[in-house]
Amino acid sequence: MTQKGDVIIGLEVHVQLNKLQSKLFCGCSTAYHNSPPNSHTCPVCLGLPGSLPVLNRKSVEYGLRVALALNCQVQQETYFYRKNYYYPDLPKGFQISQYDFPLAVGGSILIKGDDGERKIRITRVHMEEDPGRLVHAGTIDRAKYSMVDYNRCGMSLLEVVTEPDMRSPKEARAFLDKLRTILEYLDVFDGDLEGSMRVDSNISLAGGERAEVKNISSHKGVEKALSYEITRQRNMKRRGIRVIQETRHFDEARNITVSIRTKEEAHDYRYFPEPDLVPLRVADWVPEVAASLPELPDARRESFVSQYGMTDDHAKSLTSDIKVADFYEAVARESPPRLAAVWIADVLKGELNYRGLTIDRFSRQDMVTILEMLSSERIAEDGAVQVIRALLDQGGLPQDIVKARKLERAGDQAVMKAVQEAVAECSAALEDYRKGNERALNFIVGQVMKKTRGRASPTEAFRLVKEAVDRMDA
Amino acid sequence: MLAKLKEQLLSGSAEEYLQGLFDRIEHSKLNAFNALARESAVSRAREFDRQLWGGALAGVPIAIKDGISTRGIETTCSSRILRGYIPPYDAHVIERLKAEGAIIMGKTNMDEFAMGTSTETSCFGPTRNPWDLDRVPGGSSGGSAAAVAGGEAPCALGSDTGGSVRCPASFCGVVGLKPTYGLVSRYGLISYANSLEQIGPLTTTVEDTALLLDVISGHDPRDTTSLEKDSYLNLEEGVCGLKIGVPDEYFGEGVDPLVEKSVWEAISRMEELGASWQKVSLPHTRYALASYYIIAMSEASSNLARFDGLRYGHREAEDQDWHTTFSEVRAAGFGKEVQRRVLLGTYALSAGYYGRYYLKALKVRTLIKEDFQRAFQEVDLIASPTMPFPAFKIGERIADPLTLYMADVFTVPINLAGVPAISLPCGFSQGLPIGLQLIASHFQERLMLRAALAYEEATPYHLQTPEVAA
Ligand SMILES: [Zn+2]
Numbered sequence: 001m002t003q004k005g006d007v008i009i010g011l012e013v014h015v016q017l018n019k020l021q022s023k024l025f026c027g028c029s030t031a032y033h034n035s036p037p038n039s040h041t042c043p044v045c046l047g048l049p050g051s052l053p054v055l056n057r058k059s060v061e062y063g064l065r066v067a068l069a070l071n072c073q074v075q076q077e078t079y080f081y082r083k084n085y086y087y088p089d090l091p092k093g094f095q096i097s098q099y100d101f102p103l104a105v106g107g108s109i110l111i112k113g114d115d116g117e118r119k120i121r122i123t124r125v126h127m128e129e130d131p132g133r134l135v136h137a138g139t140i141d142r143a144k145y146s147m148v149d150y151n152r153c154g155m156s157l158l159e160v161v162t163e164p165d166m167r168s169p170k171e172a173r174a175f176l177d178k179l180r181t182i183l184e185y186l187d188v189f190d191g192d193l194e195g196s197m198r199v200d201s202n203i204s205l206a207g208g209e210r211a212e213v214k215n216i217s218s219h220k221g222v223e224k225a226l227s228y229e230i231t232r233q234r235n236m237k238r239r240g241i242r243v244i245q246e247t248r249h250f251d252e253a254r255n256i257t258v259s260i261r262t263k264e265e266a267h268d269y270r271y272f273p274e275p276d277l278v279p280l281r282v283a284d285w286v287p288e289v290a291a292s293l294p295e296l297p298d299a300r301r302e303s304f305v306s307q308y309g310m311t312d313d314h315a316k317s318l319t320s321d322i323k324v325a326d327f328y329e330a331v332a333r334e335s336p337p338r339l340a341a342v343w344i345a346d347v348l349k350g351e352l353n354y355r356g357l358t359i360d361r362f363s364r365q366d367m368v369t370i371l372e373m374l375s376s377e378r379i380a381e382d383g384a385v386q387v388i389r390a391l392l393d394q395g396g397l398p399q400d401i402v403k404a405r406k407l408e409r410a411g412d413q414a415v416m417k418a419v420q421e422a423v424a425e426c427s428a429a430l431e432d433y434r435k436g437n438e439r440a441l442n443f444i445v446g447q448v449m450k451k452t453r454g455r456a457s458p459t460e461a462f463r464l465v466k467e468a469v470d471r472m473d474a
Numbered sequence: 475m476l477a478k479l480k481e482q483l484l485s486g487s488a489e490e491y492l493q494g495l496f497d498r499i500e501h502s503k504l505n506a507f508n509a510l511a512r513e514s515a516v517s518r519a520r521e522f523d524r525q526l527w528g529g530a531l532a533g534v535p536i537a538i539k540d541g542i543s544t545r546g547i548e549t550t551c552s553s554r555i556l557r558g559y560i561p562p563y564d565a566h567v568i569e570r571l572k573a574e575g576a577i578i579m580g581k582t583n584m585d586e587f588a589m590g591t592s593t594e595t596s597c598f599g600p601t602r603n604p605w606d607l608d609r610v611p612g613g614s615s616g617g618s619a620a621a622v623a624g625g626e627a628p629c630a631l632g633s634d635t636g637g638s639v640r641c642p643a644s645f646c647g648v649v650g651l652k653p654t655y656g657l658v659s660r661y662g663l664i665s666y667a668n669s670l671e672q673i674g675p676l677t678t679t680v681e682d683t684a685l686l687l688d689v690i691s692g693h694d695p696r697d698t699t700s701l702e703k704d705s706y707l708n709l710e711e712g713v714c715g716l717k718i719g720v721p722d723e724y725f726g727e728g729v730d731p732l733v734e735k736s737v738w739e740a741i742s743r744m745e746e747l748g749a750s751w752q753k754v755s756l757p758h759t760r761y762a763l764a765s766y767y768i769i770a771m772s773e774a775s776s777n778l779a780r781f782d783g784l785r786y787g788h789r790e791a792e793d794q795d796w797h798t799t800f801s802e803v804r805a806a807g808f809g810k811e812v813q814r815r816v817l818l819g820t821y822a823l824s825a826g827y828y829g830r831y832y833l834k835a836l837k838v839r840t841l842i843k844e845d846f847q848r849a850f851q852e853v854d855l856i857a858s859p860t861m862p863f864p865a866f867k868i869g870e871r872i873a874d875p876l877t878l879y880m881a882d883v884f885t886v887p888i889n890l891a892g893v894p895a896i897s898l899p900c901g902f903s904q905g906l907p908i909g910l911q912l913i914a915s916h917f918q919e920r921l922m923l924r925a926a927l928a929y930e931e932a933t934p935y936h937l938q939t940p941e942v943a944a
Contacts, residue, residue, distance in 0.1 A: 043563050046785065047780045047785075048543075048561065048562070048563070048785075048786070049543065049549070049551075049556070049561070049664040049665075049781075050561070050565060050660075050661065050662040050663055050665070051661070052660060052696060052697050053698075054695065054696055054697075082776050084775075084776050084823070086779065086782070086800055087796075088782075088784060088796045091780060091784075091785060092780045093776070093779020093780045093782065094779055145793075268824055268825045270775075270823035270824060270825075270828070271823075271828075272823055272828070272832060275699075275773060276668055276699065277698060278698055
């Protein structure tokens, strides 16, 4: 049943530029999360009669950063259009968006495909305003009424449209992951905020009509919805039923997509140029924005390999999230870089994922301490894992955890090594001891304590020294 | 007039003067006002009498078209759909007026959403022309013009999308100016066709119009289409040496012979004052009306989409699903003419028709703009009738929208080109005022005003007042 390569997927991703301080066309603050409904509004974003939009130039700058990072061609001049439709969350009865002359066109990025690297082409990147949000009293199908919250209304959105270049749900997810990574590197986007990225995906089997699954807000959800769609479309094909072109909704709870039975007629948005906003000569902005672009994930990955001598897999894992990459670099300044790479990429990331936590939950200093205890062989590898887990689950300080859980390597190799070295070095003291001076051993124990920087316990060290000497003499 | 009034207010009582106006309005047959802000205005006047603050319009009462947002005063655009809407903010022009010491009297009647030439499409009923109560005051700023002509307000603001300041100025025998697109901030002006409209003054003299324009014009960061201003004060340079163009396309067929005669007399008068005149051609004039109505209706269909009853204004009794509720609110809240224009505009923007109508209308607009640019390479000003005929009777044309649209033939090309124009009294036809239209190149308001002032000083028409104003 699986025919490889007959799946065709294209994505339209709505990215909220939520790192901006104010909305796209008014001065309202973007920090509306956890605020009372309709508290972040003004005449402009409420679309009150007579209000006019004023373009937030920082939005354009952020948009250009993204366009350039996606290797797009920035237009000479860009225009805003009105997209006309009625909906209760849309206070003006139209959305200010772009149509002809969008911000940028024709880009591409590389993702990890099913068989090696795959290039995904970007059709266009355009700016638009976010509508408000409907809150239903109860579930959507049973609600007696709905309420509208316009706090989100007027937030800057960037719509990134791809060519139908993905061949599996996994590739779609890889694209979204990569896009998110890039956006966070550009410091224009915080993917942890609710509703910050919403995806419409088009999916068809070769030769068939395409279905559009709209408005999914998680990458995992996109992957699941698309997988369901492939099964549904294949089954229909097998039974000789034609797939119709339609819009579908992903029911996250049931893991299925359902047809949205809206009005049958196709939407006619009656686009026309927005007379209240003048055309924008964005080409002039490009040199400055390009010069200020930060290092992007692919470049950073390469520099991690060459600078720190880690494997490409580790570099990829560490750079796929800018916060992890920054965390790593801070730790690597005070610890052996390769050891840090292994422990952050292979252990810490796994433990965080398992708990659904982000790297913000872990202190850089704790990581440095753990790596130091490891390299001085004060704790063993599984001791280090236990410390990391305890820090995530209960908190505390690494040293206290080591003590409380007795993770210190008792008589461990570090002390053994110090004992052996001290015994070999202190031949004079050894002679005295052999002559019957029991206290001469104390000198050797003192050397052990010095070598282990006091970490060995004196009685234990005495016992080990005595054992070593007795073994020699046996 | 305003200069004299300001002196009078300083030496006398602003409160007394204002109460006099309100008393007159309350006994008036004109129906010029939709809402009076009597309480707040009188208390401001009282304050003025105590403090005697300064400013270009210190203590001067002013009437505002009901399409301009005024904080705390109901603003309806003469539409049922906005009944009860009290804006939480002031339009830019209102802020400017207040900053210069003016007192907002109330809101004046208009064609619903400025869609009309007669102020007959208002949900508050028609305003009457002070010169003949059976006739229309013109539109859409008919209430503002009638209030000024009828002595109910010393000055007023209107808005002009296709002649809405100049037409009622012409019909009511007052001065009205449509600024260059971008000279006055539209922030707070409830949009009908936003690429065409500007707020403009209506007054009894050119000097007063210049004074108001000087107050309300200039860049406002909240309207990104607005630009910097010139000064419109001290206009004594006169008309001497100016070249006036007379376009053939604005005379002849369809123009009342008395109107034509008065305008030619005005041109001769300016010639006597030292100007010269020559013919100019504006060949695309005949396509202007079609282009104007397509652009205006298309923009209107989108601008008026926000009126759904959800957040403010009219709401039908029972809510159903949002789609049905929106439809019912809009069907009940909009009058016939508004519905006609929204439907036509929606049609013109629809897929498949966009290129045939809207894009073509934009191309014609460019040609009309170029007509004016060419003409202004040869002349400084263009003179024409403002309206082809004097005020018509109430009810006479309203049933036939197409004939009514034709009345805008000399005013809409100016909005399409974005240039400024002024209408000022230049005679009478059987007791009804006639308006002379002077048109200037972009941002040449100063030149236009000084010619208008020179003409006004040499003629008596602006001094005549209708009986109701006596
Ligand atoms: Zn806002």
